[in-house]
Amino acid sequence: MNLLFFQAATVAYLLAAVGYVVYIFKPSHKWTGEAAFWATLAGFLCHICYFAFRWSESGRIPITGFFEAINFLGMGMIFVFLIMEFRYKIAALGSFMLPIVVILMIPVFLLSGDIKELNPILKSGWLGIHTSFAVLGDAAFAFACIISVMYLVQERQLKAKHLGAIFHRLPSLDIMDTLSYKALTLGWPLFTLGMITGSIWANSAWGTYWSWDPKETWSLITWVIYLVLLHLRTIGWRGRKMAVLSIVGFLFVLLSFFVVSRVNIGKHTF
C-alpha cells in the first residue's frame, strides 16, 4: 500500500521533469513550467506520505540501506528545490533538478523496497541523526552541482555569443554563483556534522571513533575537497572554475554513494 505512494511520487516527478524540460526549450509554452511545479508539489506530498508510512511500519527512521538512502536523497533534493523555487522563482532549476531526481528514483523503483532487519548493534538514536545529516549534506552538494551545471551552460552561451532558447529561462550568473556558494556553505557543515555524529555513533557501537573504513576514508577526501573549494572561494575564485570544482566535488559524493558503499565490504555497506 505504501509503495503505491512511492510509485505515485515517482510518476509525478517524471511528469514534472517532462514539463520542466518542455518549459526550458519552448519559450512559448510558459504554462508547462507551472504545471510541472504543481506536479512536483503533488509528488513531494506523496513522497512524504510514503516516508511516514515506512517509518511507522519499520519502527525506525527509514534511512538505512541503499533503497532508503536514495529515496531520502531524492526527497531532500526536491525539498531544497521547492524552497528555492518558492524563494527565488527559478523554474529553470526544475528543468535540471527533476530529471536528475527521476534518474535517481528509477533504479530505486526497480529495487526491492522490502524492509530489512537492522543489525541490533546499530539500533540507536544516532542512526537517524547521522544519516540525516549525511544525506542532507549530500543533497546540498547535489544542488550546488546542478546549479553549477546551469551556470556553465549559461556561461558557455554568453561566451560563445550564441543564446539558445534555454538562455532566456536561466537565472543570472550572479544569482547562480551565489546560490551555489550558499549551498556549499550549507552542505559542508551538514556533511561535517554527519561525520562527527557518525564517529560518535561508531564509538558507542564499536568503541572506536574512526576505523579507516573505505567509506570513512572516501568521505574524508570529499570533506577535504569541499573545504578546499570553500577556501578558494574566499580567496577570490569565482564563476566557471568554482562551478567546475563543485561538479568535481559532487562526483566524489556520487562515487561514495553508489560505488564505495556497494563494492567495498565495510560498516557502511548497505
Next chain:
Amino acid sequence: MGIIVVGLSHKSAPIEVREKLNFPESTLPDALRKLMTYESMRECLIVSTCNRVEIYASVSDSAMGIDRIKQFISDYHNLSRNVLEQALYVYPDAQGVRHTFRVASSLDSMVLGEAQILGQLKDAFDIALKTKTTSTILNKLIKKAISVAKRVRTETKLAEGAVSISSAAVELAKKIFGVLEGKNVMLLGAGEMAELAAQHLLGNGVKNIMVANRTFERAEELAKEFNGDAIRFEHFPDALVMVDILICATGAPYYVVSREMVSRTLKERRNKPIFMIDISNPRNIDPEVDKVDNVYLYDIDDLQSKVDVNAESRSKEAEKAEELVTLEVETYLQWERGLDAVPTIVDLREKVEDIRKRELDKTLSSMNDLNEDQKRAMDIMSQSIVNKLLHAPLVVLKQAAAAAGESDNTIAIARRLFNLDRELMRPVHERTIDQQTKEEPARSKEKESKCR
C-alpha cells in the same frame, strides 16, 4: 544661395583628426561669428559631436564658400590646409541637402537609427539661432531635416534597431548580474551609441556612471549629464577595478583595453565578472580579452545579432529610410527653386520698368509740345502695355514658384528669354536648357492656356 556642407565624420577621419577639429559647445557662438566674417558667408551652423564636425552654410558663391569654410577651419584650429583637404568632405547644393537629411535621420551614424544625433543637431541649430547666424535657407533646411528625421523614425523601424541594441545590452547585463542596482558603469570615450546604452542602463537601476574621455572637458560634460564622475583618460585602467559594466567607444584605431590589463583587473577585483561592450569601430577592446574568465565581451555586431530584427530586415528599413530621404530632398529642392522664382520676378519687373522708363523718356524728350495730361497719358499707356505683356509670364513664374517639377526650366527659360543674367548663366541652368529647349515652348504654351 547655395547650401554647402563641409565636414568630417567617423567615416572620413580617425578620432585624432576629429578631435582636433572639435568645437566645444561654449565656444560655438564665437566660432559662428568668426565664420560669418569670411567672404561669401550668408548663414552658418556648426555641428560638433564626437563622431562628426560639420559646417552647414548658405553662401553666395559655392566655390568661394567652400574655400572660405576650409580656410576658417584651418585658421580657427591652426591646422594646415593640406591636412584638412584629406579629411574633409564637401557636399554642395542638392548633395548638401541630402547629407543634412541623412545625418538628421541617423542614416550617417555609426549605429543606424540612433536618435541622439537629432538632438545634437537641434542643439547646434539653437545655438546658431541665438547667435543669429542662420536665416531663411538654413532655418528651412534644418527644420525640414528635423521633420524628415521624425518621418523616418515613425515610418520605418530603423530606430527600433538601435533601441533594441541597447536593450539587448541591458538584457545581457541582467543575465550576468541579475539586478543592475548598485553596479558601476564606465563610459570609455563618448559615442552616440555609448550614451544611448548608458541611458538604458540608468533606466534599469544603474546609479554610478564614470566617464573617461581623452578630452577631459567632454568627460565632465557627459558625467554631468548622467550625474556621474569624470575621470582622466590616463587613469581609467586603475578605475577599472570598480567597474562592472564597461562601455567602450573611444574611436581610437588601436586596442585601448588589452588582455593583460583586464587579467590584472580581474585579479584585483577577485574575479567579480565584468561585462564589456565595445561599440567602437575599429574595435577598442582586444578580442583576446573575451578569453579571460568572468569577462564577457560583446561588440556591436554581437549585440546586433542578438536583436530580433535580422540583418536583412534591418537593411530593408535603412533602404526605406533612404528612399524617404530622397523623396524629401526632392520636395526641398522644389521649395528652393520656388525661392529662385521670386528674384526672377523681381529682376524681370525691374528690367522691364527700366526699359519702359528709358524709352518713355526718350520719346517724351523728342516731343516738346505735349502738355502734362498728354505726358501722363503716355506714361499710363506704356505702363499698361508692359503690365499686359508681363501678366502671362509672371503668372507662369509664380506658378513655377509654387508648383514643382519642371519649374527650374521655366525660370531658366524666363531668365534667358528676357536676358536677365546678361550671358551669366548658372551651369545648372545651361545644362537643363540644352536638354529642354525643344519641348519647353510647347509646355509654356500649355501653362499659358491654363492661366486663362
